[in-house]
Amino acid sequence: MTTQWLISLATDASDQPLDVDAKAPFAVVFEQLSAKFPGGDAAICQLIADAFGLPLFENSALNSKSVRLVPESIAQKYGCYPVADSGSHVTLAIANPADDEAIQAINFAAGRTADLVIASPSQINHLIETGYDHPHQGNALDTQTEAHGQGDTGFGVRGKNVSSKLANAGAPTEKLFLLILKEALNLNVSDIHIQPFVGGAAVRFRVDGVMRQIKSMSIAVMSHLFRHIKAIADLDTTNARTPQDGRLTMTTESGQRDLRLSFLPAEGGERLVIRLLANAADTGGEMNFSTNDHRIITKTMQITSGIILATGPTGSGKTTTLYSMLKMLNHDTTNILSVEDPVEIKMRGVSQTSVNPAQGLTFPAVLRSMLRQDPDVILVGEIRDGETAELAIRAALTGHLVLSTLHTVDALSSISRLVDLGISPILIADALRCVLNQRLVRQLCQACKSAKTEDQLTETERLFLSLTNDSPTIFGAVGCSSCRNTGYLGRLPITQIWEINEDARTILRNDPHNERALKEEADRRGLRSLFESAKDLILQGATSVDEAVRVIGNSFWQALGTEYLEVREQGSIEKPVKATEKLLLVIEDDILRRRIASQLEAMDYVVTALKDSESAKTHIASGYPVDLMLLDIESASATPMSHFDTLQSALAYIGITSVLLIPEGATEVETLLELHQATDWLTKPVSDEDITRKVVSALHRRHL
Ligand SMILES: [Zn+2]
Secondary structure, three states, rough: OOOHHHHHHHHHHHHHHOOOOOOOOHHHHHHHHHHHOHHHHHHHHHHHHHHHHOOOHHHHHHHHHHHHOHHHHHHHHHHHHEEEEOOEEEEEEEOOOOOHHHHHHHHHHOOEEEEEEEEOHHOOOOOOOOOOOOOOOOOOHHHHHHHHOOOOOOOEEEOOOOOEEEEOOOHHHHHHHHHHHHHHOOOOEEEEEEEEEOOEEEEEEEEEEEEEEEEEHHHHHHHHHHHHHHHHOOOOOOOOOOOOEEEEEEEEEEEEEEEEEEEEEEOOOEEEEEEOOOOOHHHOOOOOOOOHHHHHHHHHHHOOOEEEEEEEOOOOOOHHHHHHHHHHHHHHHOOOOEOOOOOOOOOOEEEEOOEEEHHHHHHHHHHHHHHOOOEEEEEEEOOOOHHHHHHHHHHEEEEEEEEEEEEOOOHHOOOHHHHOOOOOHHHHHHEEEEEEEEEEEEEOOOOEEEOOOHHHHHHHHHHHHHHOOOOOOOEEEEOOOOOOOOOEEEEEEEEEEOOOOOHHHHHHHOOOOHHHHHHHHHHHHHOOOHHHHHHHHOOOOOOOHHHHHHHOOOOHHHHHHHHHHHHHHHOOOOOOOOOOEEEEEEEEOOOHHHHHHHHHHHHEEEEEEEOOHHHHHHHOOOOOOEEEEEEEOOOOOHHHHHHHHHHHHHHHHOOOOEEEEOOOOOHHHHHHHHOOOEHHHHHHOOHHHHHHHHHHHHOOOOOO
């Protein structure tokens, strides 16, 4: 890119020759000219503005929300800043309006046309530094050092042989680790992710199910930190090439929390996920069921045999729900056993076993020995194979109450899932008592939520209101200091509870594959959808329409049904809300790739389709924004281990929502995905429609 035009411009306007290095980058030339030119930065900006007939940047035009349009990395790379968003246009502060490449990149990233305003490179740097949301970057943790330096005698972490306390933490790395943990505890975080990113390493927290970037650091600091953590967790500090799992105990003034560590080698370096396991004191009652749901669950808990299933995707609170149920059953007179992978919530009075296949402790093996222990209630962490399913059903049919979870999208599909696992519908009819399907939505922050006026309503909110007869108040998220500017604090379940009655049993026995008859029967008895449950919470002002759309995606649009179609006249309820989202497909199979790409393109997504993960890496590294990656991890030359490698590369791109296609029977991959709370995956064979549906719903639920 040439800088000559700027030098000529400044020289012409000045009385004397301005000697600068024309080959230097634009920002450097700008700075050199500014130092020699009367009036400095402001005068140079004015010259450029006049020459191009463009306005100057003004602070009053700043709209903080516009940063969402352009990723920080792109803004930095091209030296520009999105000042304001006006729907189809974005106001862009830039020093070099002749930089077509930058303008193209922004147009593409923002999905809008850039209207340029002129600002100096230093103004733009300042805007980037202050405008992008680094909610706690640096500052929060640094302030903690001062604020808590003295009074933290009680805060520390303990490994097998080593323990360290914040009060006397010596080395900076030791202190950094304790401060990260302390901050995580303060913010009620469920997982801490530390991983390499382009140009450094990032610490991210999962709070209320949503990832937030907290701090960045250099790769060198991250490596020191990892070695320190491995040392106290009694792991191999020299090994960064194979996955390692460990445990630590965090001690605080109010008690202890167990931490589960998982180091995973990935593209660009090792990454670490620390899960903060729930406290015994947190269990039960934590799930804030609505009065009606609570009544049904309490009633169901009166039964003494049969099976109760909780369904939903990873992170939907299934385990917490089961523990809320266990708590109701936990008396001196009941013998409760649990087998989980691993035990996440400790509960007094329950004999809990973690599976450990290396020691022969598989779900079926543990279940078999449990049945010899005369249990009243058995909690099976998850039914994911036929043998476990069969044992669980058999236990349920022989006088035990079995609680378990299944990975299905709704209550009714638990039947077909069990049939797929080889269970006869007749046995299901006899054993199954109740299926609870749930999701978690974030609760609007009580301190700052605000009622929306008529003209503040979005199109989606208007459609939603059209489904209700009266005109209730709709609340929206605002953001304040108590919710860390997210507008949300805490989570609430939205639920669908299907009680299996005699009529349903009859259908299962006589016509087991007639899902439609089952659905009609359930509807007759008023089986509520997740949408209806979400609707209650919206009308109570407990959550927002945006949040319900994020969490339940398609069901929301389906429920809006006809109204939505009429307004959009688009013909498909799966129409994306924001069609300019950019998708990256990585599918080796030429035919499948073309088919899926053209389907998604027809839905107005911007699609880049690539054959292998190598070119995907190049694509991402080049800075092009990607909203979602669809990755088929099956390839012609694949072995289970190469699946694993591909997957690890994919996981290294955390921050990009991904949908993975997994070959049938790749259980080790599924386990890894579960462990890392990967967002979405589909096990092959799968229909094209299922793939596009998954992509659309993943985009809807995309982290804000
Ligand atoms: Zn708030």
